[in-house]
Amino acid sequence: MESLTLEGIHKRFGAFEALKDVALTIPKGKFTCLLGPSGCGKTTMLRIIAGLEQPDRGAVRLGGRDLTPLPPAKRNFGIVFQSYALFPNLTAGANIAYGLKGKLPRAQIKAKVREMLDLVGLPDIQDRYPAQLSGGQQQRVALARAVALSPEVLLLDEPLSALDAKVRVHLREQLCLLQERLGITTVMVTHDQEEALTMADHVVVMDQGRIAQTGTPEDIYERPRTPFVADFIGAINFIPDGGAAGGVQAVRPEQIKPLGPLEAPETGCAVLAGTVAHAEFRGAYYRVSLLPEHASADAAPVLVDVPAQLARRLNLTRSAPLRLQLPPGESLRYPAEALDAQRRRSS
């Protein structure tokens, strides 16, 4: 097994440029997530890797081999689609056996199907039809079908997005365990940043047909290179730092500490005072948007997480005053132009 590389991949659909000279290395045996908003080109990229789409320029390589001219059938990649695409007229067992027929002797196919069903934790559903399975079970059968041929690379197209929130969290874990056990190079497309952060070894953030940043989940979350990445991965506040350069400071809500009425800020920490615009109950905490004092009319409110107990003590109704302590030391900073560009896009 070798690492998968994309070189100068370019793809356009009519006037729309889906991918603009993308180069990327996907480490072998690792779980890589392609993450980005809809229309960023992540699905096109997956389809090009799979061979379902031809790039206009560029190459897909596995180790030294050039896969670009090969049709999907010749690539030995396993694919799980968003819709699962389980054949409704075949039982779960027959779905898994579908790709094995003619490649293995019958007895081995039978054993392989059993093994796959055990692997995904569904030993008893062999004779059921897809319509008789729950969404989560269907997803796992699709997964079993994709890995039954021992593919070199496993490609997952938003595999969890059609599931209920609870099932999704459970399957995330299962999928990661399975990937670890098989040690198979895996590429998953998702638009859900939480999914990417929790599951991936390696995250590729995409934006408008380009790669915005690659790195470990921690890298991406803690050191986002652009305001886009910072904003897309989790919530973040862009606070003008008042410096002559006109830069902005990027602070995540959980890094901000709300101060009690008489509480003094820690030394070296800046304080931001303002009034509550809105408080959203989230169970363990409130996400409060605060309008800073002396802010210009079009300034965005600052988001901060206030623990539920403290919030009740502070009685955070609309227009209530609140002081915030910003984190000390060097936090993330971006030049103002970068932020403006980002704002123009998202509005």
Add this chain to the structure above:
Amino acid sequence: MPDFEAAAYQPSGTAAAAVPRRRRRWGRAEWLQAMLLLLLLLGMTVLVALPLASLFRQAFLTPEGEFAGLSYFRAYLESPALLQSLGNTVFISFMTTVIAVPLAFLLAYALTRTDIRGKSVYKAMALLPLFAPTMMHGIGLVYLFGNQGAISTGLFGWLPFELRIPLYGKVGIIMAEVIYTFPQAFLILSAALAISDYRLYEASETLGAGKLRQLLTVTLPSVKYGLISAIIVCATLSFTDFGAPKVVGGPYNVLATDMFKQVIGQQNMALGAVVSIVLSLPAVAAFIIDRIASRKQQAYVTSRSTPYAVRPGRLRNALAHSYASLIALAMLLLLGAVVMASLVKAWPYNLTLTLAKYEFADAAAGGLTPFWNSVRMAAWTALAGTFITFAAAYMIENIRILRAIRQASYFLAIVPLALPGLAIGLAYIFFFNDPANPLHALYGTMAVLVLANVAHFYSVPFMTATTSLKMMDKEFAHVSASLNVSWPRFFVRIALPLSLPAILEMLVYFFVNAMVTVSAVIFLYGADLKLASVAIVGMDDAGDTAKAAAMSVLIVAANLLARLAYEAVSALLRKRTSGWRSR
């Protein structure tokens, strides 16, 4: 979704042009697919394009092969008799549509928007005319309202009064055409009414709209395209029908009977070709309107629409029952009269039962042979037609190369929808009877009849197949490819089983229509290959109305048997595959 296929062939900017564009080289599968596509296009050309070209050559060229321009058309327009027929045909078509569409709408409404019992029985009764040749509607009317009709004579004199209508002529034709087009309009309107979005009714109700306003603002707009479709179908079918005017038209001439006279009576092929082109014009126009309308409709109902929920209403149900019973009764009465007439010694004088009429002993054609010829032809049409249409739809839907060929084949597949049977029949004569044609040997054989029928009824099964294939998850083929499974195996293992209900539907559609059709085959049958529907026309012409009735009954019986077999197999299939569908 962007059109990937189109994008792949678009020229890109200069930067891209500098680098040679990557195109996956064709493997064995692609060459095979390309061969099959070429075969398909060739087949469609022989089936549709070349016969049509011959028809046009007849209408625009002199027998010596010189361009005649519009001179034949001018000759046509200068003939007052033919112009009179054109006016008559337009009148018939208009009246049929004005009567049949509201009648069908009411029944469709009664069966989709109420919770009355016996809906399936009412529906079956309403669809009965589909199983009979149009001549039979005329014959039935003759036995009810003709000179010796059961109703016109006041139930053979049992009643103290008579009930006579001037049947022979426009009244009879319009009545027969209404019966003929009613089930077609009913099917279209039922489908349209069934998919209305209930949320719109709830919304209009919460906004305080009354029943009338709901009808005008919700119901009618939501079935607008269905209505357009129904109107077009009724108008074109009655415009081009040949069977009913032949039987009850009397001296009232319409284009279809005119054309028959020109071709069979006077051997005037050029004028026949001209009339058949004139006959096709409204259908072509209607066809274009319908295509535009149905394209717009797709956006109307979304996947989040909720089905119509019927609320209790006793008066409404009583009205619905009465109306549906009335229609069912009328259909049964008509069929009953024909069956009855075929079983009695001499209507209306001697009503003792006999099977003599079914022996066809002294009829010109030999006994039951025409009937069995028809059954054989229908069976072959069903098999060949289903095979060809399904294969074509599958290739057009699933092969991703050679887009131009696929589009051309698609176009040729929907053209027959706009062609009346008489035009197809005539086009086939011109094409296959040409000694220069290598396929000339087929002329007068069963094969040419089957081909004409396949071409004539191609479009609807093709749409059925296409719809069924479109409903399949697009990713199925991709999964299959990624698992390195060949596409013939995918076809046999996945696509075919999933399409089986549609395939059965196509089989029975081809069979039933081939059994009842007369227009496409009346020019084409060989001397030793007389068909049941043609025999009906002949026997009726010769005054053997009772025998014509008997032959009609046989056709209906064969069709009902085919339909029952279809229902039985479908039920079995549903039972066997219930695992796929139910939770």
